[in-house]
Amino acid sequence: MSAAVPEGALRELGRTEGGAEALGLLVRDQHTRRLVLLRALLDAAADAPAALCPPAALARLRDDWALLEAAERTGRTAVRTVLLYPLAGPWAQRCLHGLIATGPAATAGPAPELAADLAHFSALAATAAIRARLPFRSRLTARGGLLVLPTLGALRTGRDEPVPVAVALDGDRLTLRQVDAAPVTVRLTTDGAAGSDGTAGGAGSGDPRWLPVLALPPVRPGAAPVPLDDIDPYRTAGTGVVRHGLSAATRLDARHRTAWARSWAGAEPLLRTGGPHRAEETATLLHCLVPLAPPPGSTPGGDGSAQCSGTRREAFGAVLTSRPATPAFFAATLVHELQHTKLAALAALTxxxxxxxxxxxxxxxxxxxxxxxxxxxxxxxxxxxxxxxxxxxxxxxxxxxxxxxxxxxxxxxxxxxxxxxxxxxxxxxxxxxxxxxxxxxxxxxxxxxxxxxxxxxxxxxxxxxxxxxxxxxxxxx
Structure with a gap:
């Protein structure tokens, strides 16, 4: 028997259960792997040919890493929230894959995708500093009409081409200054928890250009709110959803937000009915919901019974799903997908x-x-x-x-x-x-x-x- 997994924990997991010790074992291992991956990414950037990672890009990566280290000294938990966010996994994997390219790709110069991926590290570092409440100033680049600060929200620029944005944090006030536009002020809650308006990380603004990541209430007291992330640029990148005729949901409007919140509220008691371990595994393992567009065959509003869902091994803690038709099926989707999460994490251990x-x-x-x-x-x-x-x-x-x-x-x-x-x-x-x-x-x-x-x-x-x-x-x- 592997020393990595005690037999008692293995038997619990075999019953599709898992107490705090067994689930904690999986979570700790996955988090360690994420931190090692991030370190490997920085090392790969340092070793990559200049054609793949130009000196200016490498210097910016090192500056961002220094900001991360400073933020961690101020608020370690806050920084880990960003680095261990499920959707940072697909981003890191893409970067690493691009940096270790061989053959003609290693000398032809960085692909636009790799340059954008490397630049995203600046947004992660800035978000970590914001969550740690470390005052800083930085210059980021919005792409595709959005400057995304993972786990918090995004600034809508209204321009598809790359746009520089000055970012500054002073106390609980975050200021975003886009060229040729009035600044946007975002207010942060003191503890970084979900705001009373349902924003993840408590990052809210009265300015319609700020799009906060939404948060669903905790599954149980003491658990963290669950982001309903329809913003992160890596939420479906590299998945097979397109091959199956699926796609990530575009920005959820007020009606869809209300429908998701209602379904979520109804699912929570059904998870408890379906077994006390179901609510516990959801509270422990689910760190992000990615809304998918309704699958082919659905009603225009996505209110029919057709549904799709999935997980990603590189995005531990994320469940991708269209909105289930009923709370019972919502809870069933979580049960289904979190077993994939558990078994993939167990297989990584042994x-x-x-x-x-x-x-x-x-x-x-x-x-x-x-x-x-x-x-x-x-x-x-x-x-x-x-x-x-x-x-x-x-x-x-x-x-x-x-x-x-x-x-x-x-x-x-x-x-x-x-x-x-x-x-x-x-x-x-x-x-x-x-x-x-x-x-x-x-x-x-x-x-x-x-x-x-x-x-x-x-x-x-x-x-x-x-x-x-x-x-x-x-x-x-």
Whole structure:
């Protein structure tokens, strides 16, 4: 058994649970990896050819790093909030990938994307200083009509071309001065918490040019508010959402903000009903929600039942999702996606299997063949969903809610049952992977102690049989 993960924590995680110790282990490891990544980025910039990272860009990176260090001496927690923000991960990965380019790319000069990515470090450093309440002055560049200060908000410039913006912090007053425009003043709360107006970081302004990052209330007392980030330029960069016809939501208007807040408020008690560990894992792991545009087939306002969601391994703590149709499905989305977050973080700590990446396996929730790792990820998230929906069904007072929950439970449970034999039969599971899968099997049998009504079970079994038949026809197996 790996010394990195105690067996008790591994068994908890195998049951799709995880107390404070197990979840804290995952969080600490991911945060350490982020800080190492940032250090590697600075080292890569120093070692990169001048064609990739010109002397002026390197000097600015070092100045920004010095500002970060000064801010950390003033407010370490505030700075870590910025550096460990989920969406800083995709940015750092992009920068590092660009800086270690080889071949012609290393001598042809920096691509515009890399230059913009490196310049974004200035915005991160400035935001860290703002959150730490360290007085400073800096000159940043707005791109694409926005100067984004990650986790806080953005200045809307009204111009697509790059625009210089002078940034200054004096006490709790942040001043943004765009060339040829009146300054914008942003007021900060004293502790950097979410403001009473629902802004993340408490950064609010009466000027309509300031677009604050919105914040949803904490899942439980003592937890942090959850940013609903429709501003960060890296929120979907590098993902496959475009290939699937999806995109990040544009700026949420007042109506959509209200709808998101209402759904979130309704989801919180359902997370508790779905198991006390569900609310706890959400409070511990969810640090950012990225609203996606409604998927194809939705109603124009995005109020239909169609929904899409996902996570990103390089953006630990972020869930990308269109707005679910009901609070019950909102809570289910969080349960589903946070299992991916947990399992990916666990696999980074200790290998779970040595299977290859060939897509060959049937998964009832997908139409395409899945690699073994994808099968494990899907089964893990679906067995958590089966548990969540079963608890909702057993605790529901209304007949319609109970019937819907049993239907969802029956479907997800049947889906898991179709793939568990493949997982259990793998000879490439590590010792840790074997413990994890065995706990999933035990959990599956415990769920069977409270079966759904026979009609739901029959329909779920038929659904999986049909899915398998169509999969075989489509994939010629």
């Amino acid at each position: 290998p779970l299997h040595h299977e290859d990446g060939a897509p060959r396996h049937f998964a009832p929730w997908r139409s395409d063949p899945r690699p073994f790792d994808g099968l494990l990820q899907g089964a893990y998230s679906h067995i958590a969903l089966a548990d969540y929906w079963q608890r909702l069904a057993l605790g529901a007072d209304r007949l319609a809610a109970r019937d819907q929950a049993w239907a969802e439970h029956a479907r997800t449970s049947e889906q898991v049952g179709a793939v568990l034999p493949v997982l259990a039969g793998s000879g490439a599971l590590t010792q840790e992977g074997r413990v994890l899968v065995n706990e999933m099997i035990s959990m599956y049998h415990r769920l069977a102690d409270s079966p759904p009504p026979p009609g739901h079970r029959a329909r779920a079994a038929s659904y999986v049989r049909t899915a398998r038949m169509i999969w075989r026809q489509r994939n010629a197996t």
